[in-house]
Amino acid sequence: MVEVVSTIADCRAEVRKARSGGLTIGLVPTMGALHEGHLSLVRQSQADCDLTVASIFVNPLQFGPKEDFTSYPRDLDGDVRVLSSRERGPILVFAPSEKEMYPSELLTSVVQTKLDDHLCGPFRPGHFRGVLTVVLKLLEIVQPDRAYFGKKDYQQWRVVERMVSDLNVPVHVVGMATVREADGLAMSSRNRYLSPEERRNALCLYQALLAGRDRIRDGEKNAGRIAEAMRETVAEIEEVSVDYLSVVDPWSLQPVETVEGTVLLAGAVRVGRTRLIDNLEVGSQLG
């Protein structure tokens, strides 16, 4: 049962109805172009909560002026079809227009420091401000018990988690494991941009992360040498350029010099005009 609403008022009315019946609410915020990664979030929400709200909104605020806001894939009918055919249990799709989310000039926004110092932060100025602001808006509109984020967007998950904790937002943030294609490529709506050749080349990002993990498993503790191993892997594919390939602390997202305990290997590359990100938690606990 998939119901689609496009206004905040309708969304709130549906949620209120569910809430007054004692139901718990899960929120899966998406930008649409749903793939198995999104569906894994929906499934977890359905396992944990009575009603799942999947928001579909391509948020202009989180795109830079030269980024792919206009070309980002939009297919609400296709997304609703996927949800209807694949998922059981009640799903409320909240698909607002830009005007509905930003009816007048937005003067207020949510900002964060430190967690966006590295990784995608410096490459996408204003991105996390846009993410945090729209996520807070969605949390205020839906007031879910739980909200689900994919760890493919690891930094996004961490900044949202921190926002919720810093601002006392009464929601439990759940980070879900990255879902991969058979060959290991992390699922992403942006994979739709890739030509067949680019699709083959794109795999080098995941392979770079595996190469970094192999070094760690072989006992390498020097983050510089681990990063070097990752860079060498990508360097084999001439058509792919690197934004970053980093070894960072999985909580603070600050670079580490020496691997102790768990680290996050994270990378962003450009395959043609498509920017892809991926990461791997590597450590004693997470192996």
Place this chain on the structure above:
Amino acid sequence: MVEVVSTIADCRAEVRKARSGGLTIGLVPTMGALHEGHLSLVRQSQADCDLTVASIFVNPLQFGPKEDFTSYPRDLDGDVRVLSSRERGPILVFAPSEKEMYPSELLTSVVQTKLDDHLCGPFRPGHFRGVLTVVLKLLEIVQPDRAYFGKKDYQQWRVVERMVSDLNVPVHVVGMATVREADGLAMSSRNRYLSPEERRNALCLYQALLAGRDRIRDGEKNAGRIAEAMRETVAEIEEVSVDYLSVVDPWSLQPVETVEGTVLLAGAVRVGRTRLIDNLEVGSQLG
């Protein structure tokens, strides 16, 4: 019946209990040192809502490094006594420690543009960011149906109102008329700082606003000349210096050149080491 809680968990538990019994919740955020202005907010909340939560928290985030954070009056017992003796109906006092509100470094904050361009904004850099952040935290902790703010802090009321609208926070923000002493001085916790002589001098701020209003009532439309009339009134008291005396639009808080419809006359002065603010809505509707 006044109950005092100091932890977020206890506050949430009390509110949840009330909410599950179908009660509505009003929030009156204060920094304590309660006076008749605060009590008027409490009274309105009690008229509108079943349970009133009065928060008492001197928020370090909204004080500048040279401001009066350390000397700001703190008297929780006195405040609770005032509430107990003067008010009927259930009041939950939420009086958290700094550690409770900011248990770890705060990386996230709420910022706003435009509405803080003028009036107190330029004189208190970071102030409204601190206000918005703590107010959002309190709104998330209490999740009230209504929240009450005094229009003595007019700019604060407007920035909070805008934050709530921009971020879709599900609360109704109520602005309440300034409560004044018999001679017209706006009630303020900071009036406690004034010596008897300063107390007499402080009145010139309100008198300046009245002088501005008189000019408007006499048909003056030129904001510069209205501001001049206000400045002349304060200039009579040598011991008082002016931060600003402005004629602004009551919604955008931007300066107006020509008075049309309603305007806000707003001022901030320094009486000795004490900074006082006051304002007056003047216009066709508001007389």
